[in-house]
Amino acid sequence: MTMKKIAILQCSAASDSATEALDIALALASFDYPVQLILSGEAVKSLLNQPSKRYAMLELLDAEPVVISSEELTDTSALPANIDTVIVSPEQLKRHLSQFDEVLQFS
Template sequence: MSKRTAILQTAAANTDAATEALDLALAMASMDQSVQLILASEAVNCISDNPSKRYAMLELLEAEPILVFTDEPLSNPHQLDIEIISSQQLAPQLNSYNEVLQFS
């Protein structure tokens, strides 16, 4: 069984923490490690506003879809590979990973 890692990003798009979270997700995916980026809180705007093209690279590297933690309707005009999870689904989802790294 392979180790599954979640990267929980809560930082807004224009912060160093957001850049570091995406960099780590891309690096892990490029090494064929099982990694999933989870966007919560301020980070949700990374997808709905003007997302970096680097988020789309996760799909090219065959990473798991980006999970977006929100109870609000979300626009995905850039057709990124995302799944939306609600507040009730977040804790069980996080428990399914071997490791959770948080970038705030």
């Protein structure tokens, strides 16, 4: 049986939303589910303003790199160096999401 590829799409900068999205991504990755955390729009601020070491745990659990899609993010040097990230445009994000079997959205 193949496991479904799951995307965790966080769209809000609210700390509750960020914590829940990251917790679910970490839980799924710990059970070897193919999972990717995606930060879009305002959610990017949660990574920039309060970079948690827990984001780096995704790489330790062999989760895909954190995808960042934001038109406002122009300075990639502001991203935490210890977190594996991929930057995509909003148009690329739509195509990227189509690769997943399920998308869980936190907004």
